[in-house]
Amino acid sequence: MNASVSKSTGQSAAPRAVKLRLANVSKTFQNGTQTVEALAPLELEVKEGEYVVFFGPSGCGKSTLLNLIAGFEAPSTGEITLEGKPITRPGRDRLMMFQEHALFPWLSVIKNVMYGLKNEPQFRFRPRKQREAARSWLRMVHLEEFETALIHELSGGMKQRVALARALAPDPKVLLIDEPFPALDALVRGKLYGDLQDILTRTGKTIISVTHDSREAACLGDRVVVFTPRPGRIKKEIHVGLARPRDINDPKVAEHAGRIMAELEGQPDEKRAG
Structure with a gap:
């Protein structure tokens, strides 16, 4: 098997x-x-x-x-x-990427990704380190140029890329x-x-x-x-x-x-x- x-x-x-x-x-x-x-x-x-x-x-x-x-x-x-x-x-x-992207519309792209890091021990109360890690994942999904954009400004595919970066950022x-x-x-x-x-x-x-x-x-x-x-x-x-x-x-x-x-x-x- x-x-x-x-x-x-x-x-x-x-x-x-x-x-x-x-x-x-x-x-x-x-x-x-x-x-x-x-x-x-x-x-x-x-x-x-x-x-x-x-x-x-x-x-x-x-x-x-x-x-x-x-x-x-x-x-x-x-x-x-x-x-x-x-x-x-x-x-x-074990982190899930859902059918609906479930992103926070009031946060920017990079802050959506950073949100997944805020409770991780190595990132807690370290916003600069959170931002650096989030940027590295945005580069991996080719969205580094959109880090300040709001979610409603993105296409469907870009939203799913943000959701993917957010799910992967805590390194499940x-x-x-x-x-x-x-x-x-x-x-x-x-x-x-x-x-x-x-x-x-x-x-x-x-x-x-x-x-x-x-x-x-x-x-x-x-x-x-x-x-x-x-x-x-x-x-x-x-x-x-x-x-x-x-x-x-x-x-x-x-x-x-x-x-x-x-x-x-x-x-x-x-x-x-x-």
């Missing part, structure tokens, strides 16, 4: 430590007198520096699973551990991304995919994202976890052995996207391709 991701050179990546482990994790909700099973019991490991994508149809439980990892909700059964320690509540070692052990891109046009999404891959390459950050877009999954993921319809079960794990950076329009990305969709739909790859 957790073989190392092969590179396009044909060489295997060096073994990486397990960052996150899910053991017998399930989730049920109570809807009046009815019990709704959102996630069937599942097992999953995420390695250090790996980009894992949860892919599946709407309502399959992939966002629910992301919320469990974030600590917003507790699993009905099983345990989730980060570096061997059980997750029991939200923590700054795991970045969680819950479908933040669907409302953006294709060109802007492509640029954001490039930013994410650049950040992954430069920082070695462990990232877990949720999507129902097979091209996005193939473009970003080292490993794509395909879920069944509700109750969500892991149907297949697909390793994407393409070198980075990847272009969303690359035929090889399209080929992997076809494999992912074929698995979701229960079709052989050959049938999907034809």
Whole structure:
């Protein structure tokens, strides 16, 4: 289940430590007198520096699973551990980038990013150091020229870049991304995919994202976890052995996207391709 991701050179990546482990994790909700099973019991490991994508149809439980990892909700059964320690509540070692950017409209771009640093021990009561760190992240997402702008002055893609910088600034052990891109046009999404891959390459950050877009999954993921319809079960794990950076329009990305969709739909790859 957790073989190392092969590179396009044909060489295997060096073994990486397990960052996150899910053991017998399930989730049920109570809807009046009815019990709704959102996630069937599942097992999953995420390695250090790996980009894992949860892919599946709407309502399959992939966002629910992301919320469990974030600590917003507790699993009905099983345990989730980060570096061997059980997750029991939200923590700054796991930060979420939501579908809505959730930025503060009354603050400038740089102050939005600085906000995520104010409670970090190394930055507390040190505004100059906060500003320096925020600027470094704004440079990484190509927004250093807009640090004094207000949020309403930015395009949708720029707002998501600010949200990404703010989530990464406190240096979480795991970045969680819950479908933040669907409302953006294709060109802007492509640029954001490039930013994410650049950040992954430069920082070695462990990232877990949720999507129902097979091209996005193939473009970003080292490993794509395909879920069944509700109750969500892991149907297949697909390793994407393409070198980075990847272009969303690359035929090889399209080929992997076809494999992912074929698995979701229960079709052989050959049938999907034809």
